[in-house]
Amino acid sequence: MDFKELQRKVMKNAFEYGERHDVKIDEDFALIKLFEEVGEFAKAILIHRKKCRTKKLVSEDVSKKELSKELADVVGMAIVNAYLLNIDLEDAIDKKWINKEK
Numbered sequence: 001m002d003f004k005e006l007q008r009k010v011m012k013n014a015f016e017y018g019e020r021h022d023v024k025i026d027e028d029f030a031l032i033k034l035f036e037e038v039g040e041f042a043k044a045i046l047i048h049r050k051k052c053r054t055k056k057l058v059s060e061d062v063s064k065k066e067l068s069k070e071l072a073d074v075v076g077m078a079i080v081n082a083y084l085l086n087i088d089l090e091d092a093i094d095k096k097w098i099n100k101e102k
Helices: 003-021 027-048 060-084 089-098
Strands: none
Touching: 003 060, 003 089, 027 060, 060 089
């Protein structure tokens, strides 16, 4: 799947979520949701690295799966933010990370 197709599917999911939960998917929502997802990713890292309360400890496989899901949420919300801010994220990543445009 290419990036544009990925973005289309992520946005379809985001807008369906908004309809299902009567939430307006706008720039404010997307930014705050991104912060929330980064926090959940951080929590998953702590659990994965066993730097949490013992009652939260889970197996390596379970913690890795949760970590993957939370990172997917962070990336997904970054894509939603880019879309709502009219940013070509694929181009921005190319310029910032790959071809290192100044």
